[in-house]
Amino acid sequence: MNTPGPVNTATIRVVIVDDHRMFRSGVRAELTADIDVVAEAGTVEEAIAAIREHQPDVVLLDVHLPGGDGAGGVDVLRGCAGLLETVRFLALSVSDAAEDVVAVVRAGARGYVTKAISGTDLSDAVRRVAAGDAVFSPRLAGFVLDAFAAGVEVATTDDELDRLSAREREVMRLIARGFTYREAASELFISIKTIETHVSAVLRKLQLSSRHELTRWAAARRLL
Amino acid sequence: MRWAFVGSSLLAGLGLFLYVWLWLTVPAGDPREAAEEQKDAASSAIHRGLNPQWRTAARKLPLTEIALGVVLVLAAGLIAAAGIGIDVTSWIVPVLVVIAGALLGWSQLDAIQRSRWNVKAGGRTPISVLRIVGGVALAVIGVVLLTLGERNAGDVISALAPMLAVVIGGALVLAPWWLRLVRELGAERAARVREAERADIAAHLHDSVLQTLALIQMRSRDSEAVARLARAQERELRMWLFSDRQQAAGTLSAAVDEVTTEIEDRFAAHIDTVVVGDVDLAGNWAESGRALLGALRQAVGNALEHGAPPVTVYVEVTADAVDAFVRDRGPGFILDDVPTDRLGVRESIIGRVERRGGSVKIRSLPAPDTGTEVALHLPLITED
Numbered sequence: 001m002n003t004p005g006p007v008n009t010a011t012i013r014v015v016i017v018d019d020h021r022m023f024r025s026g027v028r029a030e031l032t033a034d035i036d037v038v039a040e041a042g043t044v045e046e047a048i049a050a051i052r053e054h055q056p057d058v059v060l061l062d063v064h065l066p067g068g069d070g071a072g073g074v075d076v077l078r079g080c081a082g083l084l085e086t087v088r089f090l091a092l093s094v095s096d097a098a099e100d101v102v103a104v105v106r107a108g109a110r111g112y113v114t115k116a117i118s119g120t121d122l123s124d125a126v127r128r129v130a131a132g133d134a135v136f137s138p139r140l141a142g143f144v145l146d147a148f149a150a151g152v153e154v155a156t157t158d159d160e161l162d163r164l165s166a167r168e169r170e171v172m173r174l175i176a177r178g179f180t181y182r183e184a185a186s187e188l189f190i191s192i193k194t195i196e197t198h199v200s201a202v203l204r205k206l207q208l209s210s211r212h213e214l215t216r217w218a219a220a221r222r223l224l
Numbered sequence: 225m226r227w228a229f230v231g232s233s234l235l236a237g238l239g240l241f242l243y244v245w246l247w248l249t250v251p252a253g254d255p256r257e258a259a260e261e262q263k264d265a266a267s268s269a270i271h272r273g274l275n276p277q278w279r280t281a282a283r284k285l286p287l288t289e290i291a292l293g294v295v296l297v298l299a300a301g302l303i304a305a306a307g308i309g310i311d312v313t314s315w316i317v318p319v320l321v322v323i324a325g326a327l328l329g330w331s332q333l334d335a336i337q338r339s340r341w342n343v344k345a346g347g348r349t350p351i352s353v354l355r356i357v358g359g360v361a362l363a364v365i366g367v368v369l370l371t372l373g374e375r376n377a378g379d380v381i382s383a384l385a386p387m388l389a390v391v392i393g394g395a396l397v398l399a400p401w402w403l404r405l406v407r408e409l410g411a412e413r414a415a416r417v418r419e420a421e422r423a424d425i426a427a428h429l430h431d432s433v434l435q436t437l438a439l440i441q442m443r444s445r446d447s448e449a450v451a452r453l454a455r456a457q458e459r460e461l462r463m464w465l466f467s468d469r470q471q472a473a474g475t476l477s478a479a480v481d482e483v484t485t486e487i488e489d490r491f492a493a494h495i496d497t498v499v500v501g502d503v504d505l506a507g508n509w510a511e512s513g514r515a516l517l518g519a520l521r522q523a524v525g526n527a528l529e530h531g532a533p534p535v536t537v538y539v540e541v542t543a544d545a546v547d548a549f550v551r552d553r554g555p556g557f558i559l560d561d562v563p564t565d566r567l568g569v570r571e572s573i574i575g576r577v578e579r580r581g582g583s584v585k586i587r588s589l590p591a592p593d594t595g596t597e598v599a600l601h602l603p604l605i606t607e608d
Contacts, residue, residue, distance in 0.1 A: 116494065138536055142498035145540070176498045177597070178536025178551040183589065 011036045012130045015054060017047040017076060018062040018092070023115070027060060027092075030119030035126055044068030048079035056087060057130045061109060063093035063100045077107040084108045088129045092117075098143050106207050111135025133196045134203035141175035144202055164202065171198045294327070318369035325362025328355050432460055452492050459485065476513055476546065477502045480539050483521050491528040493535070501541030508604055512546075515580045516602050520548055522572035523598040527552035531596055548600040555594065577602055 012035045016024045019042045028037045038054045041047035044067035051059055059080075061073045068075030073091055080087060091109040093100055101112050110129050113122065114137060125135045136144070148164045164172065167188075174184040181199070185192045302316065436457040443449045477499040484495045505513040520537070527535045531554025538549045574584045582602035589595050 138496050138498050138538065142500050142538070145500045173538075173540070176500065176540075177538040177549045178496060178534065 012058055012126060013038045013054065013056040014058045014060060014126060015039045015041065015047070015050050015056045016060045017041045017050075017065065017073075018060070019043065019065055023062075027122070030122060031126065032120065032123040035123055042066075044072070044075045044079065047076045051076075051080050051083065051087060055083070058126050059087060059089045060126070061089050061091050061104065063091055063095055063104055071103070073104045073109070074107045077104065077109065081108075088132070090125060090129045090135060092122075098146075101140055101143060102147070102206070105140070105203070108207070110203065112140045113137050114139070128196075132200075134199045136172070136175050136199055136202070138176045138178055141172045144206055145169065145172050145176060147206070164205065165198075168198050168202050168205075171195055172202060175199075294323070298323070318366045320366075321369065322363050322366030325359045325364075325366060328359030328362065330359075428464060432464075433457060448492050452489065455488065455492075455494075474505055475502050476505055476509070476516075476539070476541060479505060479513065479517050480520065480537070480548075483517055484524060484537055487521065487524050487528065490525075493528050493533055495524065495528075496534060496536045497539075498537070499539045499541075503541045503546070512580050512582075512602050512604065515576045515582075516546055516548060516600060519573045519576045519584070519600055520550065522569075523550040523600070526569065526573075527554070527596070527598075530554060532594075545601060545603040548602075550598045550600075551595060553595040573598065573600075 014031070014035055014037050016027055016037055017040075018024050018027070021042070024040045024042075028040075031037065038056055039050040041050045042065075044065050046067075047059075047061075047065070059076075061076060063073045065072040065076065068079070071078075073089075073093075077084070077089060080089075089104075089109040091101070091104040091112045092115055093104075093112070094115045095101070105112060110132075111125060111134050113125050113135060117125070117137075128135050144164075148169075170188060171184055174187055175181075179187060181192050181195045185195045188195075298320070436453050440450050440453050443453070480499055481497065484497045488495050503509055503513075520539075524535065524537060527550050531552030534553060536549075536551040538551075540547045569586070573586075577584050577600050580602055582600060584601075585597075585599040587597055587599075589597065
């Protein structure tokens with residue numbers, strides 16, 4: 001994810017939500033100069049208050065947080081339900097567990113990265129999310145392929161929520177293989193913009209699909 | 225111990241009462257041991273509900289010994305009474321009946337107390353009910369016979385009616401108190417379970433995380449060792465936290481994780497591993513799986529040794545084949561430039577996979593991208 005997103009001259013205003021102060025200051029130090037951290041929060045309640053007050057462009061949201069109803073990042077997203085059009089959420093977690101990842105994405109997060117991500121990659125991800133795109137880590141792409149049972153029928157029209165199109169599946173597979181958006185674009189001979197469109201479409205399907213298999217897959221991992 | 229009481233009961237029967245009283249009030253066995261067992265039961269209940277092993281442990285009361293003791297005590301008492309000159313025969317039968325009933329009832333009490341930890345709603349099997357009812361009936365008959373003497377039945381009934389009323393009244397008054405006692409017992413049991421759970425977590429954190437942190441502090445100058453310790457600990461903690469969704473052993477995904485973990489440890493580096501789908505490494509897949517994993521191990525090792533991080537491993541299982549991709553960000557290489565005596569790529573990766581009917585593609589990504597990707601494709605062979 002070392003491709004810079006679309007040119008964005010204005011600084012991006014960010015709220016960092018994580019219950020570890022050390023991690024927050026670490027992230028703050030690693031983010032590039034064009035990203036301005038306007039607030040930090042350590043609990044669900046603090047996070048909702050800070051997001052409502054500052055109306056940031058992007059919220060870096062830890063999946064596990066104290067407070068709220070015990071659902072951590074998902075509670076923050078629920079508490080900010082009216083703001084999801086203007087404030088974009090990027091989930092950040094140490095957890096690889098499918099239920100954590102998919103739960104925050106289905107609650108409205110526009111991307112998911114692990115905490116092991118480098119500072120530049122994280123900054124790129126923030127820019128991308130601020131521009132309205134989705135950020136998929138290889139693992140999230142893997143979950144999507146798993147959930148939308150790889151190899152079965154493919155979608156024929158774009159508005160089908162319950163299946164991936166052949167192209168979307170190809171893009172997901174490349175991301176799972178560790179390709180950046182730009183690398184995936186040159187691999188498939190399409191533009192980065194098209195890749196971004198495909199990824200956003202997959203994100204939408206992941207969030208909105210009521211696909212039987214997805215539900216069953218999720219239930220097997222005790223989420224939803 | 226019991227024989228001491230038997231002996232002492234010869235002295236005015238005092239020992240008999242003492243023995244029975246102690247038997248009722250002092251719980252059998254070592255109290256500390258009992259507490260331990262209770263804790264074990266509580267903690268294991270977290271994991272697998274109620275455990276059956278308790279039933280077997282409960283029945284260790286030496287009933288035959290007790291019966292023998294009682295008989296001996298009675299015999300001694302009778303002989304003593306006859307010696308003093310009391311008319312034994314008129315009340316010996318009723319007393320025996322009462323004692324038999326009481327024994328039946330009290331042995332039940334003892335069993336219930338033990339089985340209470342055992343099964344919540346249990347302890348009231350048909351047999352146990354029968355024992356209680358039988359015991360009570362025997363005791364009542366005995367008491368009636370004892371008090372009846374030469375009087376007639378009408379007197380007895382008129383005497384029994386107020387007694388029954390008193391008993392029912394008492395039960396009504398005491399019922400709330402008894403219910404509260406039962407409820408408190410339940411709350412206490414729940415608290416014990418929580419306590420055991422906490423202790424479990426504390427013990428685990430101590431054994432693993434704190435130990436590792438101590439090791440890290442001791443070796444803080446050796447950054448490689450610190451990284452390795454931290455990674456191993458992280459993995460272990462993850463396994464523990466998410467243990468209920470571990471992949472089943474013997475599947476490809478578990479084996480891939482094993483391989484990447486092993487190489488991560490060897491190179492002290494991080495590998496991003498994603499596995500989609502899964503297959504049991506049995507039957508036709510046993511051989512193919514071994515070949516694939518061997519090639520994968522070699523490819524990932526090469527990526528870390530000659531390439532550059534981040535290294536990504538992606539394995540996808542479809543209905544009749546497995547695809548595996550190993551990606552690194554190094555300068556890349558051209559297979560033809562590799563000396564022919566180097567077997568790493570030709571034999572360990574390509575040869576292995578091709579012998580199982582698969583194919584291998586190695587390519588360096590075109591500029592401006594960097595890195596090498598090794599793609600392994602292995603179909604499921606059905607003819608052998």
